[in-house]
Amino acid sequence: MIRTVLRKGVRLFPMMVILLGLANILLTNHLASSGGELQQIDVAIDAVRQENEDLRLKIASASSLTAVAAQAESMGLTTPGKTQIVTLVPESLPVALGYPH
Amino acid sequence: MWRITTVFSLYVCLFSIIVIRLFYWQIISGDSLRLQASQQYSLDFLLPASRGDILASDGSPLAMNSTAHLVFAQPKEIESISDFSAKISPVLDLEKEEVLSDLSTPGRIWVPLSHKVDGSTYETLKGLNLKGLGFEKEPQRYYPESSMAAHLLGFVGSDQNGRDKGYFGLEGYYDRELRGKDGRLQAEKDVRGSPIVIGEAKRVEAENGRSLVLWVDRTIQRIAEEKLKEGMTKYGAKEGTVSIMDPKTGGILAMASFPSYDPLRYSAFDKVTYKNPIVASTYEPGSTFKVLVMGAALNEHAVTAETTMEESGPVRVGEYTVKTWNNEYRGTQTMTEVIRHSSNVGMVFVAQKLGKEKLISYIRNFGFGQLTGIDLEEEASPTLRDDRQWYSIDLATASFGQGIAVTPLQMLRAVGALANDGWLMEPRMVKEIKDTNGKSVVVKPKKIHQVVGSNAARVMTEMMVDAVDNGEAKWAKPKGYRIAGKTGTAQIPVAGHYDEKKTIASFVGFAPADNPRFVMLVTLQEPTSSPWGSETAAPLFFAVARELFLYMGIPPQ
Numbered sequence: 001m002i003r004t005v006l007r008k009g010v011r012l013f014p015m016m017v018i019l020l021g022l023a024n025i026l027l028t029n030h031l032a033s034s035g036g037e038l039q040q041i042d043v044a045i046d047a048v049r050q051e052n053e054d055l056r057l058k059i060a061s062a063s064s065l066t067a068v069a070a071q072a073e074s075m076g077l078t079t080p081g082k083t084q085i086v087t088l089v090p091e092s093l094p095v096a097l098g099y100p101h
Numbered sequence: 102m103w104r105i106t107t108v109f110s111l112y113v114c115l116f117s118i119i120v121i122r123l124f125y126w127q128i129i130s131g132d133s134l135r136l137q138a139s140q141q142y143s144l145d146f147l148l149p150a151s152r153g154d155i156l157a158s159d160g161s162p163l164a165m166n167s168t169a170h171l172v173f174a175q176p177k178e179i180e181s182i183s184d185f186s187a188k189i190s191p192v193l194d195l196e197k198e199e200v201l202s203d204l205s206t207p208g209r210i211w212v213p214l215s216h217k218v219d220g221s222t223y224e225t226l227k228g229l230n231l232k233g234l235g236f237e238k239e240p241q242r243y244y245p246e247s248s249m250a251a252h253l254l255g256f257v258g259s260d261q262n263g264r265d266k267g268y269f270g271l272e273g274y275y276d277r278e279l280r281g282k283d284g285r286l287q288a289e290k291d292v293r294g295s296p297i298v299i300g301e302a303k304r305v306e307a308e309n310g311r312s313l314v315l316w317v318d319r320t321i322q323r324i325a326e327e328k329l330k331e332g333m334t335k336y337g338a339k340e341g342t343v344s345i346m347d348p349k350t351g352g353i354l355a356m357a358s359f360p361s362y363d364p365l366r367y368s369a370f371d372k373v374t375y376k377n378p379i380v381a382s383t384y385e386p387g388s389t390f391k392v393l394v395m396g397a398a399l400n401e402h403a404v405t406a407e408t409t410m411e412e413s414g415p416v417r418v419g420e421y422t423v424k425t426w427n428n429e430y431r432g433t434q435t436m437t438e439v440i441r442h443s444s445n446v447g448m449v450f451v452a453q454k455l456g457k458e459k460l461i462s463y464i465r466n467f468g469f470g471q472l473t474g475i476d477l478e479e480e481a482s483p484t485l486r487d488d489r490q491w492y493s494i495d496l497a498t499a500s501f502g503q504g505i506a507v508t509p510l511q512m513l514r515a516v517g518a519l520a521n522d523g524w525l526m527e528p529r530m531v532k533e534i535k536d537t538n539g540k541s542v543v544v545k546p547k548k549i550h551q552v553v554g555s556n557a558a559r560v561m562t563e564m565m566v567d568a569v570d571n572g573e574a575k576w577a578k579p580k581g582y583r584i585a586g587k588t589g590t591a592q593i594p595v596a597g598h599y600d601e602k603k604t605i606a607s608f609v610g611f612a613p614a615d616n617p618r619f620v621m622l623v624t625l626q627e628p629t630s631s632p633w634g635s636e637t638a639a640p641l642f643f644a645v646a647r648e649l650f651l652y653m654g655i656p657p658q
Contacts, residue, residue: 035290056165064161065323
């Protein structure tokens with residue numbers, strides 16, 4: 001029984017070597033030629049990164065004080081002439097006191 | 102026999118020729134062949150690091166990067182150099198003849214035409230679809246707030262190798278942190294130029310520059326710049342500065358100075374405008390210095406707020422005569438009144454009570470004659486004269502702020518000590534440094550030493566509040582607020598004497614007096630509407646203070 005298995009194994013061994021060798025060649029060939037895809041992915045990453053940077057720039061520009069002031073002016077808002085300070089009395093303080101007489 | 106010898110000799114000759122040839126290719130030409138081969142099968146390029154941002158205290162960028170392009174030409178691929186030059190010169194604003202000459206130079210395969218070309222010009226050039234015209238991305242600094250805070254930011258120019266380098270301000274001081282470190286990629290490539298995944302590869306990632314988070318509040322900076330511009334126009338001043346600091350941390354909230362420049366187009370401005378006058382220029386502080394001398398005298402118990410002196414007329418010091426600023430003499434004056442009326446005669450009395458050694462010592466302890474240590478590139482400090490060179494007249498004039506040169510930052514910091522229980526702080530621009538991995542280093546406020554005790558600081562504060570409420574500038578003061586301050590009008594020294602007409606008007610103060618949120622110094626050089634600080638710098642100070650009270654939500658006391 002063991003001898004039969006061993007004999008079959010010995011016969012199959014060269015075929016396995018050939019098959020594994022072929023698989024190795026195919027895999028290596030596939031990996032070797034995937035550099036182009038990798039480069040395309042890198043280019044896509046760069047493009048997205050650049051878009052992020054451009055958007056960040058647009059946000060910074062739109063939220064700058066200069067831009068906000070210009071927008072406010074175009075909407076008809078003006079700087080106040082004189083500031084009035086209004087003090088609001090807190091609820092805990094009485095508004096009117098009862099005066100005993 | 103001879104046939105065998107002949108054939109053998111032939112073999113030996115052939116063999117020798119092969120050996121010599123192999124020696125030539127492997128040994129003599131080995132290096133150049135290795136280089137050629139390496140260029141054919143390996144990729145080697147720089148991974149540029151991006152420069153860090155400079156952010157205001159609320160995280161909004163004051164300086165950041167935008168993408169610009171280097172425009173270059175490859176003469177061998179150009180069909181008609183003349184047509185090419187004619188089309189691109191007007192777009193790049195270059196002389197056609199110069200471009201023609203550059204492109205026609207024999208042996209040139211790559212010609213740079215223009216650096217840091219903006220987006221719209223790039224699109225225009227791209228639209229021309231010219232063969233031989235190429236583009237390469239390069240970073241360019243962008244300032245969302247335009248030329249605001251130019252002096253404290255500095256600008257980015259080029260070093261001798263053409264690489265970006267920061268100059269002046271924060272860009273100069275923190276150039277190494279902001280610049281980062283370029284990376285490198287070396288990999289094997291195939292015939293199409295794509296990297297071979299299973300080949301040899303060495304990649305060193307770029308370390309992007311660190312970003313700086315400032316103490317500067319962009320709203321306060323804008324308020325300071327707008328009010329300063331208005332003030333300079335109103336009072337006809339040649340130059341002006343407004344500097345604002347948090348006295349408790351030393352954090353600089355705003356630094357405004359004019360004339361200024363645009364950091365994006367710095368080369369179009371005079372180089373004298375690049376230096377920040379608040380840290381690099383000197384002036385004689387005049388009467389604002391009196392609060393420091395009086396504070397020192399109070400601390401030494403040489404005088405109290407109620408100590409009196411007789412202001413009956415000018416006082417003689419050696420061969421010199423010291424008068425009051427308006428030649429008016431009010432008789433018996435308390436120290437509070439000396440400050441209120443800004444009496445030079447009164448201050449000579451105080452200086453004499455304090456004594457020479459102590460006065461000089463306090464001047465040094467308040468930080469004069471040495472750098473403050475602020476993190477800006479161009480800080481300078483005038484040196485104080487040697488102790489042995491202080492004569493009685495020098496002590497007298499120093500007591501009212503003449504004959505001594507200081508920078509506005511030194512003055513601001515010194516008065517800031519009075520607002521901080523007598524503690525002198527190191528002024529700082531940057532409060533945090535962040536890297537791209539999210540790690541940040543917090544720069545903690547630094548106490549230098551206590552110049553005067555808290556009692557003396559409190560008494561001096563009350564005297565300054567009295568000076569604002571009852572002094573020459575009381576008409577401009579915002580109602581309902583306790584502001585501690587002092588006016589100053591210093592004559593400008595010109596060729597060994599003081600100019601009669603030209604002055605530096607200033608006002609220094611802090612508010613609210615009981616819990617100061619800011620200390621501010623305003624200086625106006627040669628105001629033409631009036632030479633006096635009480636009529637120019639003081640109202641400008643109060644105009645800024647009004648805005649700050651609103652913005653910071655400080656109610657009237």
